[in-house]
Amino acid sequence: MKNEKPTRSELLASRSVISEMRQAYVASDVGGLHPTEQGGFLVRDAQANFTAIRLPASASDSLSFPLCSNGLFQGQEIVGSFHTHPNAGPEWRQEPSPQDIRLSKEYPETMGVHQFVISREDFYHIDNDGLVTVVGRTAEVLKLGDEELNP
Ligand SMILES: [Zn+2]
Numbered sequence: 001m002k003n004e005k006p007t008r009s010e011l012l013a014s015r016s017v018i019s020e021m022r023q024a025y026v027a028s029d030v031g032g033l034h035p036t037e038q039g040g041f042l043v044r045d046a047q048a049n050f051t052a053i054r055l056p057a058s059a060s061d062s063l064s065f066p067l068c069s070n071g072l073f074q075g076q077e078i079v080g081s082f083h084t085h086p087n088a089g090p091e092w093r094q095e096p097s098p099q100d101i102r103l104s105k106e107y108p109e110t111m112g113v114h115q116f117v118i119s120r121e122d123f124y125h126i127d128n129d130g131l132v133t134v135v136g137r138t139a140e141v142l143k144l145g146d147e148e149l150n151p
Pocket residue numbers: 083084085096097100117
């Protein structure tokens with residue numbers, strides 16, 4: 001029995017995924033004094049639930065994903081990946097970099113079928129053909145306002 005890959009909407013309907021992404025966004029200090037790129041893998045566990053596994057942050061403007069040519073990370077099926085673009089100054093690009101796009105095209109097992117890039121303004125999606133689309137405003141996708149109203 002082969003698992004169907006989830007749709008982008010299915011991943012973003014997961015409270016666990018959104019919660020982890022929101023924590024990564026906050027930890028990134030997006031637009032702040034000490035921006036740090038954060039992110040990780042989106043996986044499907046044995047109970048078919050989606051969640052995120054954060055990777056250790058290392059730099060203000062990059063994040064390393066370990067190569068997972070078998071499509072697994074810590075024994076769980078990789079269905080996607082995400083990282084923040086926390087540098088909001090005018091000299092920094094907000095949209096996915098050519099390197100981000102290349103990874104989704106050339107390393108689909110590692111990056112998963114859905115790669116998300118989270119900037120201060122917009123929340124981007126990259127598919128395995130390298131097509132970039134804007135999912136929506138980051139504050140809306142991550143429900144940042146709701147968090148402030150209902151801590
Ligand atoms: Zn990037």
